[in-house]
Amino acid sequence: MPVVSIQPERVRPGRKRSEESRAAILAAAFELFGEVGYAALTIEGIAARAGCGKQTIYRWWASKADVLLEAMAVKADMSVPLSDHGSYTADLESFLETSFALASRQEVLDLLCALMGEAQIDADFGERFRAAFLQRRRDALGIILSRAAERGDLPEHLLPSTVLDIVFGVIWYRMLATREPLDRPLAMQLLDALTIPGDHSHLDNGRNT
Helix, strand or coil, rough: CCCCCCCCCCCCCCCCHHHHHHHHHHHHHHHHHHHHHHCCCHHHHHHHHHHCCHHHHHHCCCHHHHHHHHHHHHHHHHHHCCCCCCHHHHHHHHHHHHHHHHCCCHHHHHCCCHHHHHHHHHHHHHHHHHHHHHHHHHHHHCCCHHHHHCCCCCCCCCCCCHHHHHHHHHHHHHHHHHCCCCCCCHHHHHHHHCCCCCCCCCHHHHCCC
């Protein structure tokens, strides 16, 4: 999977090769996880699949969990676009649908549960997980909420922090506790709960498709 630079930087010798190696390692880790699972995944296996030495991996990441963490963070950034659809309701609907679609993929569901589990037993990794994934996803939705506030169409009765807690609380509860589906009907129920009643009647025709 490609790694997208957040800000342009001056090109340095060897930079292209380093970025290609990093992308190959992230892709290899994600693919191997889907094939063998978390317990059987090794740095040696990732290195062999990516065509690099394991010291290359250890130069950038502390553990296999950290490699998977970055792979998942990049995939989430790429899979959940933050395009401006013109309104808070439309932006939130897009965010919910694409987030649910990603989390519903079996390999993604299994990976997120594995990372959350690792975060509970390794305090240092837990801090990195919260900063590099949990907060990163909250910041992504925060962009939509900030944009809505600037437009003036964010419902006054909702605090942005409450919207964040509800959206991600539902996602993680279903993934970790009930394993019930993150489907479109649920997305529409959340949309109803987090928007002004009657504000998205123009979306009703597409809800049963």
